[in-house]
Amino acid sequence: MSVRWIVSAFLAVVAAAAIAGCGGGDDASDRSEGATSTPGGHLAGRYAHYDVVAYEGELLKTLIISYGFTDLTVDDGELVAKESFCHADQETDQPIETSISDEATQAIKPRKVAVEVSTKDGRTSFFRPETPTGIGIDLEDPANDVLPDDPNDPRIADDDNDGNPGITVRIKVTDTIQGELYIARRERFAYDVAEQADRSLTGTVEDHSEQLILGATDPIFITKDTWKQVPDRAKSPIILKPVAKNWDCTRLMAERDNLFPPAPVVDW
Numbered sequence: 001m002s003v004r005w006i007v008s009a010f011l012a013v014v015a016a017a018a019i020a021g022c023g024g025g026d027d028a029s030d031r032s033e034g035a036t037s038t039p040g041g042h043l044a045g046r047y048a049h050y051d052v053v054a055y056e057g058e059l060l061k062t063l064i065i066s067y068g069f070t071d072l073t074v075d076d077g078e079l080v081a082k083e084s085f086c087h088a089d090q091e092t093d094q095p096i097e098t099s100i101s102d103e104a105t106q107a108i109k110p111r112k113v114a115v116e117v118s119t120k121d122g123r124t125s126f127f128r129p130e131t132p133t134g135i136g137i138d139l140e141d142p143a144n145d146v147l148p149d150d151p152n153d154p155r156i157a158d159d160d161n162d163g164n165p166g167i168t169v170r171i172k173v174t175d176t177i178q179g180e181l182y183i184a185r186r187e188r189f190a191y192d193v194a195e196q197a198d199r200s201l202t203g204t205v206e207d208h209s210e211q212l213i214l215g216a217t218d219p220i221f222i223t224k225d226t227w228k229q230v231p232d233r234a235k236s237p238i239i240l241k242p243v244a245k246n247w248d249c250t251r252l253m254a255e256r257d258n259l260f261p262p263a264p265v266v267d268w
Helices: 028-032 102-106 249-254
Strands: 045-056 061-075 078-092 097-100 116-120 123-128 133-135 167-172 178-187 189-195 201-207 210-216 237-243
Touching: 045 201, 061 249, 078 097, 078 102, 078 123, 078 249, 189 237
Parallel strands: none
Antiparallel strands: 045 061, 045 237, 061 078, 097 167, 116 123, 123 189, 133 178, 167 178, 178 210, 189 201, 201 237
8 A cells, every 4th residue: 555456367466545624835833843853754644645565476477556645653652654546457467457446445454563664964854564355255353364365265355345255357359258256355565765856755655465265256367376576676766745634536546647746557
C-alpha cells in the first residue's frame, strides 16, 4: 500500500494501498500539529500514497500500481504510519487484462505501526516495517498463521462482498478467453522513504506477500507459477505527497495526474 497482490496464471495482483479524505497545498495546519520534539514529528499529516511493485514469474512480468493514503501521527512519542488503499492498476509485458474491484483494494487494512526514524545531513528518513495483513481470509495471527492449502478452509472470507470466496480477480486474455480467479492473500510490505525539498517523501517498497488460489471459472487460470518481486528496488518506487485531511479516494484519483508520474511500463 505498497497496497500489493499477485495473481497467478496470466496475471499478477496487488501489493499495496488507501481509503478516505480534499485540499492540495492547503494542509499547513495539518503538518504543524505534528511539529513536536518527537523524531520525525514534523512529518505528521495526511499523504497521498502511490507505490509500484514489480513482479516476475515464468509466464509474466507485471507492475502493480497502488493508490491510497498514508496518515502519519505522533502517538506516545513515536511517529506512526497508517495505510489505507483506494485503487490499483496493473501493467504487464503481455496483452492480458486483469482487474480487481475498488471494494477489494479498500478491504486491505494494514494495522498502524511505529516507523523507524533517522536523520542525516538535516534530512529525515524513515522505515515502515511490514504488518502482515490477511485479505480474503481471516487470520487470527496474520504474522505467523500458515496460509491453508484447502480452498474450503472456514477462515476464507468474501472481503469484496461479491458472493465469491476470497477476492475476485477478473481476467481477459481474448474475447473468448476470460473469466475470474478467486484468491486469498497475506499482504506483507515494507518501505523506506526520505524527505524531499517539496515536502514529499520518496523511496522504495519491499514486498513478500503470499497467495492462495481458491478457485476459478476456468482451470486455465490456475497455475503453480511462483511470483517474486524484481530484485532491482528502483522498479518498485513509492511517493507520498502531502494533502489536506479531508481528501478522499474520489479526490485522490481525480488529482492523480497532478500528483504522480505517468503509469510505468514493464521495461526489463
